[in-house]
Amino acid sequence: MSLDFCKRTPKVELHAHLNGSISRETIEKLAMKKNPELYKDLRICFDKGKAETLDNVFQMFKLIHQISDNTEAIYTIAYDVIHEFSADNVKYLELRSTPRDVPSSGMTKSSYIEAILKAIEDCHKENLDIVVKFLLAIDRRNDLSVAKETVDLAERYSRLSGGTVVGIDLSGDPTVGDACTLVPILRDAKFRGLKLALHLAEVPAVEETEEVLKILPDRIGHGTCLHPNAGGSQGLVDTVLQHRIPLELCLTSNVICQTVAHVDNHHFKYWYDQGHPCAICTDDKGVFSTSLSEEYCLAAETFGLTRKDIWTLSYNCIDMIFAEEAVKQDLKSKWNSVKSYELNCE
Numbered sequence: 001m002s003l004d005f006c007k008r009t010p011k012v013e014l015h016a017h018l019n020g021s022i023s024r025e026t027i028e029k030l031a032m033k034k035n036p037e038l039y040k041d042l043r044i045c046f047d048k049g050k051a052e053t054l055d056n057v058f059q060m061f062k063l064i065h066q067i068s069d070n071t072e073a074i075y076t077i078a079y080d081v082i083h084e085f086s087a088d089n090v091k092y093l094e095l096r097s098t099p100r101d102v103p104s105s106g107m108t109k110s111s112y113i114e115a116i117l118k119a120i121e122d123c124h125k126e127n128l129d130i131v132v133k134f135l136l137a138i139d140r141r142n143d144l145s146v147a148k149e150t151v152d153l154a155e156r157y158s159r160l161s162g163g164t165v166v167g168i169d170l171s172g173d174p175t176v177g178d179a180c181t182l183v184p185i186l187r188d189a190k191f192r193g194l195k196l197a198l199h200l201a202e203v204p205a206v207e208e209t210e211e212v213l214k215i216l217p218d219r220i221g222h223g224t225c226l227h228p229n230a231g232g233s234q235g236l237v238d239t240v241l242q243h244r245i246p247l248e249l250c251l252t253s254n255v256i257c258q259t260v261a262h263v264d265n266h267h268f269k270y271w272y273d274q275g276h277p278c279a280i281c282t283d284d285k286g287v288f289s290t291s292l293s294e295e296y297c298l299a300a301e302t303f304g305l306t307r308k309d310i311w312t313l314s315y316n317c318i319d320m321i322f323a324e325e326a327v328k329q330d331l332k333s334k335w336n337s338v339k340s341y342e343l344n345c346e
Ligand SMILES: CNc1ncnc2c1ncn2[C@@H]1O[C@H](COP(=O)(O)O)[C@@H](O)[C@H]1O
Pocket: 017, 018, 019, 020, 057, 061, 096, 097, 098, 099, 137, 139, 171, 172, 173, 174, 199, 202, 253, 257, 283, 284
C-alpha cells in the first residue's frame, strides 16, 4: 500500500489528545522560548521509539504539560495541530483535551478551553478545509467533583461555542484510578446530551469495563483487552457487538505502549473481520511520531487491505462522528467527489 494513496484519501480523525498530538516543530518553538534544558529532555523522548512503554509515555505528558502551561501555548498547539491534520488530508477532526488550571500563569480551565476554541475558530476563518469538534477530557484519576466540573464546563461551552464542544472523553493512565467511581457523572453527562468517547480496556480490567459499558458510551477508545484472549471476557465482546459501539483503534500507540505485543496481533483484525465499526486513529501523533495516513498504511500492510478497503474504512468513519447529519452529508459528498478518480488512478 502506498503511503501516498493513504495521504490522498480524505480522512476522519476521532481520537487525538491535544497535548499528545503536538509536533516536534511546535515543541521546539515553545520549549526553546521557555526553557532550552526542557527542550533537551523532550527531544530525547521524541526520538522515535524512545517512548517504549505506557509508563514512559505518561512521563512524556508530564514534560509536555510543562510547556503547555499557559493559554498562549495551548492556542499555538491547537492551531498547529489542526493545520498538521489538515495537511494530512484530515477533513473532520475531533480533538480532546483535559482542561487545566495553572495559577502561576493565570490559566484557568475556562481560559484553557477558550484558547482551543479560538484556535478552532481562527482555522475556520482561514477557510481551512477541515471541520473541528472538541471533547473535554476527564482524567480517570480525578475525583467526582473534578469530573462534575468538567461536565458542567462541557455543557456550558457546548452552548457558547454553538456546538463545537460535543462531548466528554475519559482518559489518563489506565493503570491508575478506578473509572467505576466516575460512572454516575458520566451517566449524567449522557443524560445532559453530551456524547461519550471513553477509553476502555486499554489494559485488562473486566469488572471496571463491565460497569462503564452499562452506560453504553457512544464510542470506545482502544478496547484492547475486551476479548477473552486479551484478558477480557466474552460478555464484554458481546455487549460491544450487540450495541455496535464503534471502536477507536490506534495501532502504533498500542504497540509502543506494549499493550499489544506486535502489530500483527492487533485487535483491529478481530473487529474489522466481523464488520464492526472501527475508526483508525492516531491517539498522540506527536508522542508516537506518526500521522493518520501512516496509521492507515500500517493497517493496510499488516492486514492486507486493498485501496478500496482503505477508502471504505475511512468513509465509514463518517457515521461515527459526533456532529449533526448535515456535516455527515457534506463529508460524504466530499469523499464521493474524489472517489472514482482516487480508486482508479495508480
Ligand atoms: C497512550 N494512551 C493513552 N491512554 C490514556 N490516556 C491518554 C493516552 N494518551 C494520552 N492520554 C491522555 O491525554 C493527556 C494528554 O493530552 P491533554 O493534556 O489532555 O491534551 C494525557 O495526560 C492523558 O490523560
